[in-house]
């Protein structure tokens with residue numbers, strides 16, 4: 001004789017076995033693997049090849065304005081900042097004022113420094129030399145914007161065939177400008193050079209001598225080179 005309660009227990013066991021069969025059980029390891037896989041996918045989608053390259057420089061090909069330099073930041077960003085080495089932040093100044101000078105010879109104690117004392121009623125004066133010259137040492141290397149010469153108050157005609165040269169050494173000078181002249185008394189001459197010009201020394205030489213060199217003032221308008 002079959003007991004109803006026994007039959008009911010067997011049915012419950014069969015149903016339990018079907019629900020918990022191995023085919024439908026998900027092991028803890030499988031869950032972890034799927035989660036790990038999803039994590040990998042998420043990480044990969046955030047990794048752009050261009051930013052993962054440690055050699056990538058976002059400033060390459062970036063054109064900042066003239067006088068600015070490009071600085072690389074994180075996340076492919078850049079910033080343009082003022083290039084202090086090539087762009088002056090202050091007004092151009094006469095860098096020759098008060099600097100050390102020399103000349104080919106000295107007449108009547110009118111020494112070379114009279115050309116950089118800021119006064120137009122004083123002037124250095126060479127003797128009559130075959131190629132009289134005068135020079136100034138700016139004390140450091142500067143980017144020279146222009147050179148100005150104020151001629152003497154008298155006998156101004158003596159200023160002619162003038163080579164204006166510049167350089168980092170007195171024995172290695174380059175041409176800044178040439179002035180044929182002759183000049184007149186108190187004439188204010190201004191010489192520009194379009195090319196970038198680095199120099200520490202500026203020299204004036206009369207090339208068609210014999211002659212006498214005496215100018216009241218020489219201005220060297222320049223700014224420091226980093």
Ligand SMILES: [Ca+2]
Nearest residue numbers: 114119122216
């Ligand atoms: Ca002077």
